[in-house]
Amino acid sequence: MKLLIITQYFPPEIGAPQNRLFELAIRLKKEGIDITVLTAMPNYPQMEIHKEFIGKKYCYNEMDGLKVHRSSIYITKSKSISKRLLNYFSFVWSSYKIGKKKLDKNYDIVLCESPPLFLGFSAYRLGKKKKAKFIFNVSDLWPESAEKLGIVKNKFFLKLATILEEYLYEKAALITGQTKGITKNISGRFPNKKVHWLPNGVDLNFYNPNNFSKEWRIQNKFNDDDVLFFYGGIIGHAQGLEVIIYTAQELKNNSNVKFIILGSGPEKEKLLALKEKLKLENVFFMSPVSKAQMPSIISSIDCSIIPLKKLDLFLGAIPSKIFECLAMETPILLGVDGEAKGLFIDKGKSGLYFEPENAEDLKTGVLKLAENNALRKELGENGRIYVNNHFNRNQIAKELKSCLQDLF
Numbered sequence: 001m002k003l004l005i006i007t008q009y010f011p012p013e014i015g016a017p018q019n020r021l022f023e024l025a026i027r028l029k030k031e032g033i034d035i036t037v038l039t040a041m042p043n044y045p046q047m048e049i050h051k052e053f054i055g056k057k058y059c060y061n062e063m064d065g066l067k068v069h070r071s072s073i074y075i076t077k078s079k080s081i082s083k084r085l086l087n088y089f090s091f092v093w094s095s096y097k098i099g100k101k102k103l104d105k106n107y108d109i110v111l112c113e114s115p116p117l118f119l120g121f122s123a124y125r126l127g128k129k130k131k132a133k134f135i136f137n138v139s140d141l142w143p144e145s146a147e148k149l150g151i152v153k154n155k156f157f158l159k160l161a162t163i164l165e166e167y168l169y170e171k172a173a174l175i176t177g178q179t180k181g182i183t184k185n186i187s188g189r190f191p192n193k194k195v196h197w198l199p200n201g202v203d204l205n206f207y208n209p210n211n212f213s214k215e216w217r218i219q220n221k222f223n224d225d226d227v228l229f230f231y232g233g234i235i236g237h238a239q240g241l242e243v244i245i246y247t248a249q250e251l252k253n254n255s256n257v258k259f260i261i262l263g264s265g266p267e268k269e270k271l272l273a274l275k276e277k278l279k280l281e282n283v284f285f286m287s288p289v290s291k292a293q294m295p296s297i298i299s300s301i302d303c304s305i306i307p308l309k310k311l312d313l314f315l316g317a318i319p320s321k322i323f324e325c326l327a328m329e330t331p332i333l334l335g336v337d338g339e340a341k342g343l344f345i346d347k348g349k350s351g352l353y354f355e356p357e358n359a360e361d362l363k364t365g366v367l368k369l370a371e372n373n374a375l376r377k378e379l380g381e382n383g384r385i386y387v388n389n390h391f392n393r394n395q396i397a398k399e400l401k402s403c404l405q406d407l408f
Contacts, residue, residue, distance in 0.1 A: 027397035181316015235265035307335035326383030350383030
């Protein structure tokens with residue numbers, strides 16, 4: 001079986017979709033599937049083309065046996081919707097052009113990652129040209145999420161995007177969704193379509209607490225009695241990270257409780273300014289790091305805070321950082337209601353829940369875990385057991401392979 005994956009985001013970029021797709025691809029290859037990836041020149045999250053790719057319109061390389069083709073993309077740091085659309089559509093065009101010229105003539109399956117939604121059009125057209133079945137992998141319900149977050153407000157544009165979304169669902173031989181909330185939404189609107197839950201997961205061998213020390217903690221000069229509460233990831237609109245800053249303000253006299261925010265994104269400068277305004281010495285901002293460095297960092301912290309804004313949209317959201325933290329036996333403070341709470345708090349018993357955007361509720365959870373080392377240990381151990389049983393990447397890949405075979 002020959003599978004072409006089309007995605008705007010892929011390593012060496014760092015981020016959730018990059019890691020998820022790469023890990024899935026290498027496991028499908030181990031299952032005997034011939035994998036090709038068509039992606040953009042790496043630029044995320046800094047929104048700068050990586051040095052070795054500057055000036056290139058096309059390049060090819062292999063990563064762990066994966067054949068990776070890269071095409072050009074327009075890059076901008078502007079937050080305007082017109083510039084973001086130009087970013088998306090530049091890759092829609094270049095991916096289709098390179099796909100026609102540089103890729104094999106035929107594939108069995110073309111799998112497209114969305115968002116960005118518009119890439120689905122390029123992937124579907126390439127799928128027809130390559131005589132392949134089209135699979136649409138939905139990691140975020142777009143344009144619904146963009147509208148509810150206030151990122152896109154133009155009603156005419158939203159209507160056009162919805163038409164495209166529905167068109168792509170209808171054309172797909174299979175729709176895969178990252179959460180049960182996504183698959184339920186799509187199945188409800190398109191009951192005649194085959195929909196498969198393709199969750200994120202974790203490599204239990206890579207994220208193994210027995211293989212890492214607390215060296216990162218020492219290097220960054222945190223004391224043994226400090227209790228470190230950590231957020232690592234995109235610092236964006238959806239996360240509502242102000243809740244961490246305001247919680248830190250409430251706990252500024254608790255000298256051993258410290259908050260770390262690691263990452264980059266459009267909201268980082270605003271949060272830094274808020275920290276300075278409140279004169280907080282218990283909040284530490286750090287730059288993003290590579291995937292290879294994350295296990296040692298997670299091993300050094302005491303708890304991971306995982307927040308999202310309080311929106312109905314996120315009742316079906318499962319932030320990818322949950323899996324790595326639990327695999328490392330690090331408990332979570334989860335500010336995400338709905339599906340994530342049901343899985344990892346109610347069933348997995350791997351952390352504590354706080355109401356999204358509620359600093360007082362987060363403060364209660366922070367103090368409870370800061371004062372109870374035994375509870376942190378118990379929740380962390382529960383977490384690794386739970387993700388091993390239900391979110392092991394190897395098993396996820398096997399189940400997807402079986403689903404793909406059923407299409408023929």
